[in-house]
Amino acid sequence: MxxxxxxxxxxxxxxxxxxxxxxxxxxxxxxxxxxxxxxxxxxxxxxxxxxxxxxxxxxxxxxxxxxxxxxxxxxxLPGTLTGRRVLVVVLPSGRDQADGIVEMLATTGATMTGRVDVQEKLVNPENNSALMELAVTAARPTVPTDGLPGNGHGVETSSALLASALLDRTAGGTPASESDRRAVLKTYADEGYLNVEEPVTAAAEAVVVISGPPYVDKDATAKDDSVVKVVEQFDQHAHLVVAGNGSAGGNVVAQVRADPALSQTISTVDNANTIQGQLVTALALAEQITTDVVGQYGVGTDAALLPKLRQ
CATH class of the missing domain: 1.20.5 (Single alpha-helices involved in coiled-coils or other helix-helix interfaces)
Structure with a gap:
């Protein structure tokens, strides 16, 4: 054991x-x-x-x-747009780069006629009918409803009215009177569709529309399409440059570049969120006003880095 x-x-x-x-x-x-x-x-x-x-x-x-x-x-930039009347329209997605672009435009010597910030309410598809009715309410003797789009798209109709109030008329028409222009803007501002950041002092001959990335919510497609409607209507009355952030996903820069007609009349910049892009935005506008040349600029596919320097 x-x-x-x-x-x-x-x-x-x-x-x-x-x-x-x-x-x-x-x-x-x-x-x-x-x-x-x-x-x-x-x-x-x-x-x-x-x-x-x-x-x-x-x-x-x-x-x-x-x-x-x-x-x-x-x-x-100094002197490239001296005496030219330029309006700045800022879309909801373009707020971050707006100040930088305005500074560049000021450096050109342009006469800034004002700055209008579009509010989210204007591109919301739920407000289509209200915008159709508001276009009629806001119209004035020198900003009539004659010739406005009649296809039932409220953003398009209201944008056409605003463009005729803020920009020089085409086909030899006379600009809106100062009182009528103020009245139209006040009507839209009071309803929460616009915010007049800088008072509009005159009709503009050129406009820079500042945008950003595409929408990503449930109404993204409708909102992106509405933004394009805004741009289309302003393009009919003046030289126009769209300054954005990116050129993909359906944002306005991408849609303008993909459209055979719009890409012939609207210049775009896809990196306006950078100082380089803000500089190119001012150059693109000067190019379009002085030489009537349209270009697509930035870092996106098939975009040139900047406009060609011309003597």
């Missing part, structure tokens, strides 16, 4: 053997394994430092490119 002392001695021997094995194994592996792990950690640390430095360099390069574009603007 195996006694208790035998069990104690056996267990002690087992644990002693395990302890000796761990000590010997650790001693044998500690050098190579530890060195390998340390080398891996050091390598990853160096890679991380290099990547961090690369990011910092790219950020610095971008900052310098923007500084360069801002300085170039002070050389290229």
């Amino acid at each position: 195996i006694n208790f002392r035998y069990h104690v001695v056996s267990l002690t021997a087992v644990f002693l053997a395990l302890a000796i094995g761990l000590v010997v194994g650790t001693a044998a592996l500690n050098g190579p394994v530890a060195d390998s792990l340390k080398a891996s950690v050091d390598g990853l640390s160096k890679d991380n430092q290099q990547l961090r430095q690369s990011v910092q360099n790219l950020e610095k390069e971008l900052e310098l490119e923007e500084d360069f574009a801002a300085e170039v603007a002070q050389v290229m």
